Amino acid sequence: xxxxxxxxxxxxxxxxxxxxLAKWYSNYGTNDKxxxxxxxxxxxxxxxxxxxxxxxxxxxxxxxxxxASLYFIMCVEKKDNELITLEVIHQFVEVLDRYFGNVCxxxxxxxxHKAYYILDEVLIAGEHQETSKKTILKVTAxxxxxxxxxxxGEKQT
Numbered sequence: 010x011x012x013x014x015x016x017x018x019x020x021x022x023x024x025x026x027x028x029x030l031a032k033w034y035s036n037y038g039t040n041d042k043x044x045x046x047x048x049x050x051x052x053x054x055x056x057x058x059x060x061x062x063x064x065x066x067x068x069x070x071x072x073x074x075x076x077a078s079l080y081f082i083m084c085v086e087k088k089d090n091e092l093i094t095l096e097v098i099h100q101f102v103e104v105l106d107r108y109f110g111n112v113c114x115x116x117x118x119x120x121x122h123k124a125y126y127i128l129d130e131v132l133i134a135g136e137h138q139e140t141s142k143k144t145i146l147k148v149t150a151x152x153x154x155x156x157x158x159x160x161x162g163e164k165q166t
Contacts, residue, residue: 015089016097016135017069019128020082021117022050029079029117030124034135053080063091074098078114093137101131104145126152 018037021030028046037045052064053073064071066084072094073082081098085091104127105112109120117124130145132138139145 015086016094016132016137017084017086018045019132020046020049020080021124022046022053022080022082023114024054024078024080026050026054029114030121030128032125032128032132034132049082049084050080053082062095072098074102076102079117097131097137100140100142101128104131104142107142107146108149123149 015034017033017035019030019032019034020028022028028050031042031046033042049066049071052066052071056062056064056073058075062073064073065087068087069084070087070089070091071082071084072091073080074095075081081102083094083098085094102112105116105124108123108127109116127145127149130139130148
């Protein structure tokens with residue numbers, strides 16, 4: 010029970026196979042990252058909807074869930090619990106939905122920095138950090154206010 014839940018990377022892939030967000034918690038080279046995105050996205054996109062969302066991949070497991078036109082994909086160690094990973098994915102989606110008001114692919118394209126910021130509130134160094142959606146949204150709103158205030162200060166000078 011004392012084992013840490015280590016996520017190695019998070020990918021958000023469109024139905025067309027375009028990577029909309031990639032966060033790496035393990036060390037991979039640039040070429041390896043490109044190869045992983047291509048390989049993992051092809052596996053998930055080709056998977057029939059009626060089959061489970063858990064795939065064994067190399068020495069790890071891929072857990073994914075499709076929400077509308079986006080696939081939320083996480084890679085975890087083989088010993089990690091798949092259902093906990095699905096819960097982390099679902100929490101991330103719920104927070105994005107509340108923040109953007111029913112998140113869509115365009116929200117992630119034009120506000121990718123916000124999506125990364127929210128992901129950083131949910132996961133730190135590949136470990137689930139915050140379980141309260143309310144807290145994540147409160148911290149994100151505070152960050153927005155800080156950015157708006159710093160933007161106003163620049164305009165006045």
